[in-house]
């Protein structure tokens with residue numbers, strides 16, 4: 001467990017939050033290492049989440065691109081449709097082992113909220129999710145799902161009424177209620193020890209992929225590609241390959257242009273150093289440290305900060321950063337659907353776009369693994385509008401009248 005990754009990370013919080021974080025630190029040192037916890041978590045990953053997820057050879061794409069052999073790690077087949085459940089389930093189980101009766105979470109696009117709500121229902125804990133009021137409007141299907149799992153969703157009316165305001169509201173609530181509540185954070189960021197906790201719960205992706213590729217190909221991949229919001233799916237798969245000669249590529253959201261507010265590129269010169277939401281890293285911010293709006297076609301990548309470990313790995317060159325813009329993402333989404341029969345989440349389609357660019361330049365004996373972090377059913381209100389605008393709008397109007 002690391003408090004800092006080079007200069008990044010840390011625990012920059014007010015005194016009022018320190019007791020709750022210290023209690024969590026202690027639980028990480030004891031409960032997370034206990035055989036009872038490990039056995040129960042593994043059991044649930046297998047029988048509830050559906051792990052191991054398959055590593056699928058994308059034969060058609062590999063053939064038509066004419067370069068590297070492409071493999072897809074299918075996190076979209078995990079319970080609730082994305083990798084988010086690995087971490088949500090782990091932290092909710094930790095809460096139960098800590099004797100808490102309730103979990104709270106922040107959510108932006110709603111994927112993490114849905115995963116926490118499902119895990120809490122499975123483990124019998126109460127769940128409350130803080131979500132910016134603007135996001136509540138934009139992400140009605142996920143709000144609906146969270147409610148089906150029995151969670152209470154609190155629309156946050158402060159600030160810009162988006163993710164950062166939801167984080168602030170959840171932290172404030174945690175300070176007041178930490179005796180019986182655990183805050184379940186959704187990506188590999190935030191104050192120590194969250195970046196470590198989230199990475200450890202997500203490293204199952206990389207551990208499985210490593211074992212699977214060795215079994216299928218008898219050797220390690222040359223390149224591993226993952227999309228990058230806060231960084232949890234990227235770190236999850238990369239962690240198993242840090243000590244190997246494997247190229248690691250993280251793909252950020254290039255959005256609709258290079259102007260501030262049009263993308264979510266924190267690395268590659270987009271962001272600057274700051275301390276926000278309890279940790280030091282790169283953020284998209286103005287000269288006064290105010291977090292700036294972002295844009296991406298995928299709701300899960302439009303976050304203004306990046307997890308501290310990835311910021312450090314980017315600095316030292318162990319992880320290379322690239323980006324895909326909204327149009328490249330939509331193109332990749334369609335190509336993967338038509339050639340491989342797989343509907344990627346729009347977040348994962350950023351990694352898909354990078355694979356389409358890179359694989360043809362590689363040799364046929366080389367191997368590239370892409371983390372398909374989620375499936376794209378959740379995005380139908382975005383993709384259908386982008387790809388079939390008129391028919392989709394007519395359908396929605398018809399539904400509204402019925």
Ligand SMILES: Cc1ncc(COP(=O)(O)O)c(C=O)c1O
Nearest residue numbers: 229230231232233300347373374
């Ligand atoms: C399917 C999917 N992939 C990726 C992400 C980005 O998060 P992270 O960078 O933490 O993996 C999200 C976030 O909601 C997501 O839903």
